[in-house]
Amino acid sequence: MPPEHGNALQPPATAEDKTTPATEVTPHLLDRWFQAYVIITGLLVLIGLSGLGVVRRQLREMKEARKQTDSLLKRAIEQSSALSDAAEQTDRLIEQAIHQANTAAEQAKAANMAACAAKTSSENFAQIAGTSVQNIHLAQEAMRLEQRAWVFVTETRVGELQAGKPLSIIIGFKNTGRTPARNVQIATCIDALPKGQVPEPNLEKTQSRGIIPPNGTLFVTIGASRKNAEGVTEKGLQSIMAGELMVWAYGTATYEDIFETRQATMFCYMLQPDGKTFGAADMYNDAT
Numbered sequence: 001m002p003p004e005h006g007n008a009l010q011p012p013a014t015a016e017d018k019t020t021p022a023t024e025v026t027p028h029l030l031d032r033w034f035q036a037y038v039i040i041t042g043l044l045v046l047i048g049l050s051g052l053g054v055v056r057r058q059l060r061e062m063k064e065a066r067k068q069t070d071s072l073l074k075r076a077i078e079q080s081s082a083l084s085d086a087a088e089q090t091d092r093l094i095e096q097a098i099h100q101a102n103t104a105a106e107q108a109k110a111a112n113m114a115a116c117a118a119k120t121s122s123e124n125f126a127q128i129a130g131t132s133v134q135n136i137h138l139a140q141e142a143m144r145l146e147q148r149a150w151v152f153v154t155e156t157r158v159g160e161l162q163a164g165k166p167l168s169i170i171i172g173f174k175n176t177g178r179t180p181a182r183n184v185q186i187a188t189c190i191d192a193l194p195k196g197q198v199p200e201p202n203l204e205k206t207q208s209r210g211i212i213p214p215n216g217t218l219f220v221t222i223g224a225s226r227k228n229a230e231g232v233t234e235k236g237l238q239s240i241m242a243g244e245l246m247v248w249a250y251g252t253a254t255y256e257d258i259f260e261t262r263q264a265t266m267f268c269y270m271l272q273p274d275g276k277t278f279g280a281a282d283m284y285n286d287a288t
Contacts, residue, residue, distance in 0.1 A: 148257035149181035151212060152287065153267040156249065156278040159221060163234040167192070168223045169249045169278075171267070175212040181255040181263075184209040188222040188251030192236065198283065199248045199268075212255070222249065240275060247271035250284050263288050 155172030169190060175181045187203040212218050232240075239245035250268035257263055268284035271277075 144257075144259055147178050148259060148261075149175050149177040149179050149212070149214070149255060149263070150287075151175050151177075151181050151184070151253055151255055151263070151265050153253075153265070153269075154217065155219075156269050158271065158276060161232065161237070161240075161275045163232055163237045165232065166223055167232050167247065168221055169247075169271075170219055170221050171249065171251075172217050172219050173212065173253055173265075174217040175214055177257070178214050179258040180214060181212040181257065184212055184218065184253060184255045186220055186251065186253045188220065188249070190222055191248045191250075192240075193246055193248060195244055195246055197246075198281075199250060201250070201284070203251060222251070240271065241273055243273040248281070249278070250281070 151173055153171055154174040155170075157170050159168035159170050161167065167190060171188070173184075173186070185206045186209050187206040189199070189201075189203050191199040191202075193199060207220075209218055209220070236245060240247060248268065248270055250266075252264060252266050254262060254264045265287040266284050268281040269278040270281055272279055
């Protein structure tokens, strides 16, 4: 058949009929897919490499962190060891402090006991010293009492008892001590009073009598007061003999002993009805 006839029977060609054949499209698509795969694979590789880098950085950081942790752990161990050593030292120090405290307590106890013993010894010594001083004073006082002068009235007598004559009494002062009585001063008085009355001390002028040696006796004659200076009357004499009129002789003798201490002897005597003897009164008789 002629070509023109044959082409006339075929329908006209369309746009779809003008598409590329399948054999031509498939390689082109494969190239695209391959490129896409390569790109995706490259992206995945890049992502993987990036992730690997991140992992590597994390690993490095983990290593660093581990190193730091190991360092910290090592420091913690060292600090723990140091704390343990410090605790041991503290324990030793505490033990030493306790030991020292116990030692100090023992020393304080011993010191207290020593102080108590010293106080007791001191008190005993003070007591002994006080006793010794007291004994010395007693010994000195005994020596003074033994060596000093002692003046006493050892004799009293009537000089003359007659009517019409003044009444006089003789008194003997004796030094019975071992040393002299110096600067002897004597004051005396005679009073005639009714029975039951007592004299009131009214001593006349004191007279100086000098010294009375050891075992020496000084005699002093004293007379009646001026109101009785004219003498004893007959009635008065009879009253004396009847015990109705009492004759009092009293006074004081003062003197110094060898220790320059002023001593005094007071005396008071009553004439008895016999007109010869005297009796000591219940008052004004004393001596220092």
